[in-house]
Amino acid sequence: MKTSLEITLSELKKFLNEEQISVNLTVRELHSKDESYHEVSLPDIVVFPKETDEVSQILKTANNLHIPVVPFGRGSSLEGHVIPYDNGITIDFSLMDKILEIRENDLLVKVQPGVTRTQLNKELKKYGLFFSVDPGADATLGGMAATNASGTTTVKYGVMRDQVRDLEVVLADGTVIHTGSLAAKSASGYHLNGLFVGSEGTLGCFTELTLRVYGIPEFTMAARAVFPTVQNAVEAVTSILQAGIPIARVELVDEESIRQVNRFSETNYAERPTLFLEFDGNEAGLKQDIEFTKEIMEDHGCEEIQFETDNTARTKLWDARHNLAYAYIHGxxxxxxxxxxxxxxxxxxxxxxxxxxxxxxxxxxxxxxxxxxxxxxxxxxxxxxxxxxxxxxxxxxxxxxxxxxxxxxxxxxxxxxxxxxxxxxxxxxxxxxxxxxxxxxxxxxxxxxxxxxxxxxxxxxxxx
Amino acid sequence: MKTSLEITLSELKKFLNEEQISVNLTVRELHSKDESYHEVSLPDIVVFPKETDEVSQILKTANNLHIPVVPFGRGSSLEGHVIPYDNGITIDFSLMDKILEIRENDLLVKVQPGVTRTQLNKELKKYGLFFSVDPGADATLGGMAATNASGTTTVKYGVMRDQVRDLEVVLADGTVIHTGSLAAKSASGYHLNGLFVGSEGTLGCFTELTLRVYGIPEFTMAARAVFPTVQNAVEAVTSILQAGIPIARVELVDEESIRQVNRFSETNYAERPTLFLEFDGNEAGLKQDIEFTKEIMEDHGCEEIQFETDNTARTKLWDARHNLAYAYIHGxxxxxxxxxxxxxxxxxxxxxxxxxxxxxxxxxxxxxxxxxxxxxxxxxxxxxxxxxxxxxxxxxxxxxxxxxxxxxxxxxxxxxxxxxxxxxxxxxxxxxxxxxxxxxxxxxxxxxxxxxxxxxxxxxxxxx
CATH class of the missing domain: 3.30.70.2740 (Alpha-Beta Plaits)
Structure with a gap:
């Protein structure tokens, strides 16, 4: 008698090529973990679909056989999202990595789920455009939509959910749906975009994403500001936001972390709570914003403040923030x-x-x-x-x-x-x-x- | 034997006062329609709850008796949303009209569903804040959330769904839930905020809303720009958006409508496709944006352009847009x-x-x-x-x-x-x-x- 695994494999072979199905231990191990400290668990089978129809057939098969399915991007999740605790099939989307369409006039792109954010941004740069969400890791856009990723730019541009205009989703039974449209807004039907973004593969698998993109700002300015206490730093940010000054990024690093960075990078930043900020917009507007920001920060006890507009200087200024994780790991x-x-x-x-x-x-x-x-x-x-x-x-x-x-x-x-x-x-x-x-x-x-x-x-x- | 209506009424009287329940024909007629041309239909009973617990008991009662329930704000919907085609109970939220909390530092307000947007904005002004969604009508915030309202400011500030941080919702069986939290972002659980906003009373009744508000911008500028064709006007707007210039409002009015306005207001605007724009931000930034905007518009064939910063002049400039509906009605x-x-x-x-x-x-x-x-x-x-x-x-x-x-x-x-x-x-x-x-x-x-x-x-x- 055939085992459940043999039955599943023979069903999958009906519509997938040999090289799209793996039971190899090394491949399975690569799909047994993410970047978290959570316990690992092996999938029985890893499949590599190339198109929506194959994903639909995989899910139909799994649903008929009651086999668990986990969608997998790059494995950069941080809470065990892609670890298959009930084993079964892991769907690896790395072969679905095409940028399908760039709709410049609509400020929209259509991509497959395996496209990574740096891959997309490299292409968008040719059009003077960029994709805003930056979670740090070079995750896939499918994974970022599945987890509603966000990061340093969220304060200005919003989270992943705010960027998703439409998803092609394969449901548990293999049905293919679209959750949105290409319209910039809609009051039609329940908001399925919002429901599926952040559903972490528990409601369906994404096979196409239509995402908002933005024009690269004319002018960017970075700042580093040192405060006597965390309270002072946070209150300064609250006042800046209330004043309606559009900050593109604002990160707090506590004094212990600055100490760690100094030790690791042989720098000598003041070992005090520090804000790292970025502003973008037009030059005249930014200059006025920055004057006002400086005033507000000084009102909140800011002890030291440095602004940089040049690209290299900006990157150097943010180094302490960027090197934080490395400083802790190396130390x-x-x-x-x-x-x-x-x-x-x-x-x-x-x-x-x-x-x-x-x-x-x-x-x-x-x-x-x-x-x-x-x-x-x-x-x-x-x-x-x-x-x-x-x-x-x-x-x-x-x-x-x-x-x-x-x-x-x-x-x-x-x-x-x-x-x-x-x-x-x-x-x-x-x-x-x-x-x-x-x-x-x-x-x-x-x-x-x-x-x-x-x-x-x-x-x-x-x-x- | 008691009729179904009598049974329902006697159940409602167990927890509502006499004056909170109406079967009066005039009251029912007021709740039989909205502002649309759709056919009217009478509710059997109109109730006026004062608190969440009463709404919960109304729904529990209706669910047990299988009586349809329609939530009602101001009746300003435009597609028959609040017309009770299956009769039953209409819940009028006009007694739940309190602004419960203004969290200045969080840029959040907590309101009851019967609060209208102008009522909220009047109060917020004292704090230098404003609520951004402007659908034209002075709708209730509960109704605006139920229909995912939007309007002229959406291009910059987003739709109603973007403003909702949390809802208190009474479900069909009377259970009370919260769909979000006070955190500015979350990756926890399915996005129920997004699902309930725009659900038009079909999934639950809102009894409390926590909404985002914004600092009143330092500087506002209005513009009116005349183009030879609709294509030119729309292409100009596309270019402005691609350039990343933040427009707060941008409305197109076609030449036939300008003609109608001229006839109604005895004005003599050029009878050509016209854009009405508004920009907000800081003064220096706006001035640079506006120079650039002017250049882009002229590149797209703009024939006449007028800018105004003074409050009265801005209002006058937008008159043609604001008077559009009246011009058609009066004409x-x-x-x-x-x-x-x-x-x-x-x-x-x-x-x-x-x-x-x-x-x-x-x-x-x-x-x-x-x-x-x-x-x-x-x-x-x-x-x-x-x-x-x-x-x-x-x-x-x-x-x-x-x-x-x-x-x-x-x-x-x-x-x-x-x-x-x-x-x-x-x-x-x-x-x-x-x-x-x-x-x-x-x-x-x-x-x-x-x-x-x-x-x-x-x-x-x-x-x-």
Whole structure:
């Protein structure tokens, strides 16, 4: 008698070539993990579709056989999103990596899910355009839409969800739908774009994305500003935002992290809470904005401020922020990085950062704090020895405290990294009765629970 | 034996006061219509809740008795959204009209659903803040969220959905949920904010809204620019947007409409396609933007351009745009206004407007075209004699043609007015298989189909 694996393979071979199906251990291992510290788990099969119709047939097959399916971009997720805890089929989208259309006049692009953001930006540059979302990693756009990625530019340009005009989605039963249109706005039907973005592969697989792009700004200016306390820095940002000054990026780095950077880069930045800012727009407007910004910052006790417009100088100015993670990694050889990711109302941010620093110290954890201040989203970068169970437990306890702190203040357990497996346990606490609404939607759209099971919502496991 | 109406009334009286329940014909008539030309239909009962708990009990009662429920703000919808075609209970939110909290530092406000946008803006002015969405009518914020309202400022500030940080929603069975949090961004769980905004009362009733607000810009400038053709005007706007110049409003008015305005207001504007623009920001930046804008417009054949910064002069400059509807109404006494509302990709807008004008003329309809050019959304304002069945039929046929034209070009049947009853028949054409996803969500969340039945999705009627 054939095993379940043999049956699945023989079904897949009906419409995929040999080289599109792998049961090779090395390939499976590459798809057993992401960039997080979460436990690994192997898929049984990895498939590499080249077109929507193949994805549709893969899902139809999996749904008929009740086999779990996990979509996979680059594996750069940070909460175990792509780890197949129920094994089954992992769909690797690396062969679907084409930029399909650039609609210059509509400021739109149509791409396949395997296109990465740097690949897209390289092409867009020829048109004087750029794609705004920058989560740090060179993730695929499919993955970024699946997790509602965001990053340093969100304060001005918004999150991934704000960029998605339309998705081609293959549902659990293989049906292909479009969630939007090419119109810049619509009041027609339920907002499926918004629902599918951030659904982390639990409601469908994306096979095409239509995304907003922007004209490259005429003029960019960077700034670094040093403050006596985190409160001063955050209050300055709040005042700048209230004044309606459009900041393109604003990052806070705490003094401990500046110390770490100084040690790593042999620099001698003032070891104080520091803001890294970027402004873009037209030259005259920026100059006026910057005068006003300077005034506001000085009113909030700013001790040192440096502006740069030249490209090289700007990059150098931001170095301390960019080198932060490396500084911690190089300064703590043998330890692994764990990154927390809560977001609080901006009025709560200063206190939250102070609370986090106190907890890090009292739990004797090595780590720094950095935040997307304009959004109230901040990370603790903690270096832990994964072989030291007691240290791991302290880090977990820190994460738990930070999450409770954020939710108690009407914030969220994850500002940008997503739920995956790591934040699943906080969903009930954060969403309350709304979690049942999410579960009802999941069951309605994926009744056999084949799509990335155990992620976001936990539904009864699949029958055989 | 008690009638169904008597049973419902006696249940409602258990938790509502006498004056919160009405079966008075005048009151019911006020809730039998909106501002559209769609057929009226009476609710059996109108209730006026004062708090969330009462709304919850009303829905619990209605759900148990399988009575349809329609939420009602001000009745300013344009596609029959609030008309209770299955009768039942209409919930009027006019007693829930309190501004609950202004969180200045978070740029957030918390309001009850019956607060109107001008009521909110009057209060916000004291804080140097404003609420951005302006659909023309002084609608309630609950209604604006229910229909995902937008308007002239959308090109810069986005639609209603972009402003909603959190909703308190009462579901069909009376459960109270929150769809978001106070965090500026979140990657936690499915995006229920986006799903409920625009659901037109078919998934739940809103009892509290947390909305984004903005600092009042330092400087505002208005412009009026005359072009030889609609194409020139639209191409100029496309170039301005590509250049990344932030326009706060940009409205197109076609030459026939300018003629109508001249006749009504005894003005003598050039009877040519005209753009009305508004820019906001800092003074130096605006001045540079405006120089560049002028250059771009002249490159696209602009024949006449006028800028104003003074408040009175700005208002006067925009008069022709603001008086458009009145000009048509006053110029066509006895006729009723019908407004179409498609949205196309911006690259298709010029052709779409030319097509619409040709069709209006060939169908011998009196009407003008006006568009939110930055979004690709445009309206035909058509004056029809509702007693002339043949004229009504020609107007309906025009609407149908325009909708097909937009959907064929990957646009939408409604840019901002919503589906209601008027655009229900186009949902399958526009959304294809995605409509079944919407139906599944509706059935999962409102299994008895009591919430504003027949709107957006059509589900089997309620059993008794």
């Amino acid at each position: 703590n050889v043998g330890k692994k990085m764990m990154v927390t990711d809560v977001c609080v109302p901006i009025s709560e941010l200063a206190d939250a950062v102070v609370f986090a620093r106190k907890e890090l110290n009292s739990l004797d954890l090595i780590g720094g704090l950095t935040g997307h201040v304009g959004d109230g989203n901040f990370h603790a970068i903690i270096m832990i020895d994964m072989n030291d169970a007691e240290e791991v437990a302290r880090a977990d306890s820190f994460n738990e405290k930070i999450v409770h702190y954020a939710i108690d203040r009407n914030g969220t357990c994850t500002g940008e990294h997503g739920v995956g497996i790591g934040k699943q346990k906080y969903q009930a606490l954060e969403h309350g009765a709304a979690l049942q609404v999410m579960e009802k939607i999941k069951i309605a759209l994926d009744p056999n629970n084949i799509l990335n099971p155990q992620k976001i919502v936990k539904i009864e496991s699949i029958g055989e | 066509n006494v006895g006729k009723k206004m019908m407004v179409t509302d498609v949205c196309v990709p911006i690259s298709e807008l010029a052709d779409a407007v030319v097509f619409a004008r040709k069709e209006l003329n060939s169908l011998d309809l009196i009407g003008g075209l006006t568009g939110h050019v930055g979004d690709g959304n445009f309206h035909a304002i058509i004056m029809i004699d509702m007693n002339d069945a043949e004229e009504v039929a020609r107007a309906d046929s025009f609407n149908e043609k325009i909708v097909h034209y937009a959907i064929d070009r990957n646009g939408t049947c409604t840019g901002e007015h919503g589906v209601g009853i008027g655009k229900q028949k186009y949902q399958a054409l526009e959304h294809g298989a995605a409509l079944q996803v919407m139906e599944k969500i509706k059935i999962a969340l409102d299994p008895n189909n009591i919430l504003n039945p027949q709107k957006i999705v059509k589900i089997e009627s309620i059993g008794e």
